[in-house]
Amino acid sequence: MKHQFGRFGGQYVPEPVIEALRELEIAYEAAIVDESFIKDYKYYLKEYVGRENPLYFAANLTSRLGGAKIYLKREDLNHTGAHKINNAIGQILLAKRMGKKKIIAETGAGQHGVATATAAAMFDMECEIYMGEEDTVRQQLNVFRMELLGAKVVAVKEGTRTLSDAVDAAIKTWVERIDDTFYLLGSVVGPHPYPSMVREFQKIIGEEALAQIQEKENRLPDYCVACVGGGSNAIGLFHAFLPYEEVGIIGVEAAGLGVETDMHAATMAKGREGVIHGMNTIFVQDDAGAISPVYSISAGLDYPGVGPEHAYLKDTDRATYVSITDEEAVKAFLYLSQTEGIIPAIESAHAIAYVMKLAPTLSKDKIIIVNLSGRGDKDVQAMEAYIAENEVNIVQKEKI
Numbered sequence: 361m362k363h364q365f366g367r368f369g370g371q372y373v374p375e376p377v378i379e380a381l382r383e384l385e386i387a388y389e390a391a392i393v394d395e396s397f398i399k400d401y402k403y404y405l406k407e408y409v410g411r412e413n414p415l416y417f418a419a420n421l422t423s424r425l426g427g428a429k430i431y432l433k434r435e436d437l438n439h440t441g442a443h444k445i446n447n448a449i450g451q452i453l454l455a456k457r458m459g460k461k462k463i464i465a466e467t468g469a470g471q472h473g474v475a476t477a478t479a480a481a482m483f484d485m486e487c488e489i490y491m492g493e494e495d496t497v498r499q500q501l502n503v504f505r506m507e508l509l510g511a512k513v514v515a516v517k518e519g520t521r522t523l524s525d526a527v528d529a530a531i532k533t534w535v536e537r538i539d540d541t542f543y544l545l546g547s548v549v550g551p552h553p554y555p556s557m558v559r560e561f562q563k564i565i566g567e568e569a570l571a572q573i574q575e576k577e578n579r580l581p582d583y584c585v586a587c588v589g590g591g592s593n594a595i596g597l598f599h600a601f602l603p604y605e606e607v608g609i610i611g612v613e614a615a616g617l618g619v620e621t622d623m624h625a626a627t628m629a630k631g632r633e634g635v636i637h638g639m640n641t642i643f644v645q646d647d648a649g650a651i652s653p654v655y656s657i658s659a660g661l662d663y664p665g666v667g668p669e670h671a672y673l674k675d676t677d678r679a680t681y682v683s684i685t686d687e688e689a690v691k692a693f694l695y696l697s698q699t700e701g702i703i704p705a706i707e708s709a710h711a712i713a714y715v716m717k718l719a720p721t722l723s724k725d726k727i728i729i730v731n732l733s734g735r736g737d738k739d740v741q742a743m744e745a746y747i748a749e750n751e752v753n754i755v756q757k758e759k760i
């Protein structure tokens with residue numbers, strides 16, 4: 361079997377899915393070298409998503425922390441408020457090119473479902489979103505958002521009725537309706553070609569950041585930092601910087617209540633190699649190799665696995681993975697809001713929290729780029745509840 365990232369990746373799926381992936385791979389490889397396809401993709405990124413977004417020098421955060429210069433890549437300013445739309449636009453354009461009429465996607469927290477429903481509305485495609493029944497209850501507002509964008513939300517009642525079951529249901533439906541249906545996967549996970557394809561549609565983040573830092577500082581950054589759920593915003597930032605060995609690459613996972621507890625989503629810290637969702641990668645598992653339940657305050661980071669390219673980057677020591685607890689992330693959420701007037705997504709707050717530890721240890725001539733993968737409007741209610749319940753001081757002046 362062909363593995364795209366060292367021994368990681370592959371296509372661990374039944375025969376009918378292999379055929380569907382083959383059709384996708386052929387179409388994708390032709391599209392990605394076709395100038396008119398790339399031109400269309402760039403057109404919608406500019407006119408619809410609002411790229412390029414700024415690489416913002418966080419002067420207040422930098423001086424408060426007293427160390428390295430911190431730049432924020434502002435994916436939160438994209439239409440729909442996060443990086444996920446970059447990928448949704450790319451894959452929908454591919455679906456159109458393949459002559460497909462319907463889009464299906466899986467979603468956990470609902471953010472990928474919303475990005476997909478948004479792009480489907482704009483490109484006039486029929487759209488069905490598979491979501492674990494449990495998640496449809498927890499994420500009612502996102503279910504309604506998808507519906508008001510014209511999508512149909514299918515509540516999956518199998519298994520634990522969460523994201524993993526939604527993935528299985530979406531793949532099953534895809535194979536049954538392959539003639540007219542395109543499966544739009546939300547992160548750099550799953551069987552080949554998805555991890556490579558999603559990276560291709562997210563690498564714009566790092567390409568812009570590289571050009572922007574050259575213009576502002578006339579040099580490379582010392583570190584690139586991003587949060588890791590499946591790993592798409594992180595790979596999107598990292599990709600352009602990987603050839604430069606002097607740039608430190610740091611992925612930040614969710615430690616939930618702590619990696620020493622059972623309540624975390626720290627795949628790299630606690631997981632082992634194995635096959636999950638069609639790929640060979642690292643995931644958190646029990647002694648028998650079954651997926652362990654994961655937990656994080658951040659719905660976008662509580663995925664039990666990680667994209668195979670991240671497993672490879674860790675295995676080859678090109679990237680380092682660290683983890684941040686709920687408590688640290690909430691403090692960073694408040695700290696960034698109050699120092700810069702930017703309310704980050706709680707996912708992105710994990711990356712900010714790590715930067716709050718890293719920056720003070722570095723001299724003032726060092727540079728960190730951190731990916732602000734999304735905005736925090738969606739998290740405001742949950743933060744209010746967390747702050748009340750845990751008696752967190754809402755005014756944050758302390759460094760982490």
Ligand SMILES: *Cc1c(COP(=O)(O)O)cnc(C)c1O
Pocket residue numbers: 442443444471472546547548587588589590591592593594660661705707708733734735
């Ligand atoms: C979904 C999401 C993530 C996690 O997904 P990745 O594929 O790891 O990027 C991170 N940040 C935000 C704002 C998200 O919506």
